[in-house]
Amino acid sequence: MSPTGITVSIAAALLVGAAAAGWVARTSERPRGPAVVMARSEGAPGAVPVGDLAGAAVARLPADLPNPLSGDAGAIQEGRRLYVRLNCADCHGFEAKGAMGPDLTDTYWRYGGTPVQIYKSIYEGRPQGMPAWGHALPATSIWQLTAYVESLGGAFPAKDYHKGLQGDLSGAADRTAKKSGASSMEGQ
């Protein structure tokens, strides 16, 4: 299989997935040969929907957008309150170290660990059981939840999107994280 062929497959797969999910990756309008060329480097979503915060005119923002509420103590506190209130804690654990759902304190991110990617996971849901909260929550609440998840230590800073993608941030949080013996796995 030729390199061009691979590019076509990846771009096509992204577009099909994007169309199914109701959003479209931002790509170059100008085709190069038979391929649709990504404006950004391979694997990077060109843009991520960020809900009502961006307004109807700007439905998508770049993947490296920082969380406007990142590090805000009040937002983190409200995010934690929502995390318990919306039953996130029962799935991901009251210590967010994973139960039915994945650990949110480590540096392993199935769907990306930058603020916008975390926002997107909360907004759209994910295939293995994560509900789509975009239907129920205003953008501010999702950013607050994102701020809380960021405060747990495993998230990737927005500017380090590519470092996270290339594995350069792995282990950093684990090296500094406090060890916890508790597990909140449910018992059915």
Next chain:
Amino acid sequence: MRSNVLARLRASASSWTGTGRALLLGAGAVVAVGVGIAVAGNVIPIQAPQPVRQSYSGARATMDDAGPPGEWRSQARDYSNTRFSPLTQINTANVARLRVAWTFADGTLYGHEGAPLVIGDTMYLVSPFPNIAYALDLSKPGEPIKWKYDPNPSPIAIGKACCDAVLRGWAYGDGKLIYNLLDDHVLALDAKTGRELWRTKMDNPEHGVTMPMSAFVAGDKVIVGNSGGEMGVNGWVAALDIHSGKEVWRAHNVGPDSDVKIGPNFKPFYGWMKGKDLGVRTWPADMWRTGAGSVWGFISYDPKTNTIFHGTSNPGPRVPAQRPGDNLWTSAVFARDAGTGEARWAYQFTPHDQWDYDGVNESILLDMPIKGRMRQTLVHFDRNTYAYTIDRNTGEVLVASPFAYQNWSTGFDWKSGRPMVDPKMEPKPGVTLQRVCPPDIGQKDWEPPAFHPGTGLLYVGIFNICMDLTDHPVAYIPGTPYDGMEMKRYPADGKNGHWGAFIAWDPAHGRKVWEIPEKFMVMSGAVATAGDVVFYGTVDGWFRAVDAWTGKVLWSHKLGSGVIGQPIVYMGPDHREYVAVAAGVGGAAMVSASMGGFPPRGGTLYVFSIDGLSPSTDVTKPETTSLAPAASPDHSKTGRR
């Protein structure tokens, strides 16, 4: 007090049994069988000649529908739920010669909880999610794949299953392999070809319903139930027609009598369970709709009375302050007409269950003399730590004794048939309760015991754990947990104490006969054989054979992952006896995943025989003759193209 005595007994028992570390309890019974006697904390072996061995309990089982002695046709092998094999080739004299004969890895890594089935020359296995079925040819070297079937269940179910994307077993009947998919479908395959014959949708995984339960075949009915006690589901058990897959009846375990299938023939033994629509009236208004009472344990069946017995899960939400009342019919057992689903009687083990104790654990159908009178009973080890022996025709509790340490109940009220609750152990929202024992998963979870008709004992993996508990009020949001319990779990005997044990239990007298302490919770099923050997595995991956009479450990083998599945015993086409067990840790055993020694996940079936002999033994260059390739359970490409 108790733990001090146990610790001393344990210490002295170690020196007596060597590797066995068995703990003898109930001195009277021990003397009677000539094994050892506990005096002032010391266990002394009796050297006298072997007396005639006598059953501890006098219990027997009819073991209907077990099939030929060498086969294993259902999860528990028979309708009585005994997990007893009549085979004797492997016995206490030669069990130490067990070696690995062959293995099979199914390529999946969620917890492996089911028992393989062996019918004729074929072994049937089904993986945890994505629930791939395999038929293996036992007559040929390498036990090649005859067929495989990948049903492609929806991945949404993975994140809706509370306790790992497991499957607790599968069933055989009418020439079909029948099992639940995690995404709430029941599937029937042609056992000869693996072709899909029917697939019936039962519920909606988007609302938090999953189906990790083992299907159970009773005559021409397939009995299945739902999971989601933590998700605010409405619990049910249903029967499908084995030929067509069409639903014949469905009974809910919360709600009005019409939903629960309670009619004029419903005769509970105790007065507080009599009355109209108790499945509504023992709840705050409308709370029963999300009240759970799901069904995910093993079913047993009495063909004489055409009755099935099933447990029901905890009430939802798990925060009891939000649902004052007994919350019928959660954390209970039902006897139902297998043909219609009509309830004959019920008994609630833990009224107003405040700790997620559930009542889903299996019932084992045994007949035994109690106070001089032969009774037809069911024996049930509840997560609440009482082991019950109950008249299975009336629902009368005959024996109720704790099989492990607990502190939530101060005793059993024989007049009402209710456990007495220590008010200090009742959770209040926002207040952290220290050291509630057992925690939510109980001192025994769903892992099934085995019964030996010779010893009259039940063999069961148990826990020895407690929790610190904080309740948080919860709102019902479909598809999310309706839960609210924040817990830290730890051993009852202190930080470095053992989390579990394997015990022998006399169900007629409600007493423990021996105990083997284990570092981790014992979440393995057990199997007992006429060779007087009992097999079980540990979460850290030791597969053990013990003497059914004494609890002496005769053999142990370390597997590649932990055992939370159910061992079986069968006779191969080569007339050799085999013992098979899956190594694939997961499920509720993951609560101890941060402990030293916790093994990696795995997905390998290990099969043992004396000296490791198998159909490939005398073949110079064994080769695989298979018509089918394995599935690719990660749904990746099968190769570069």
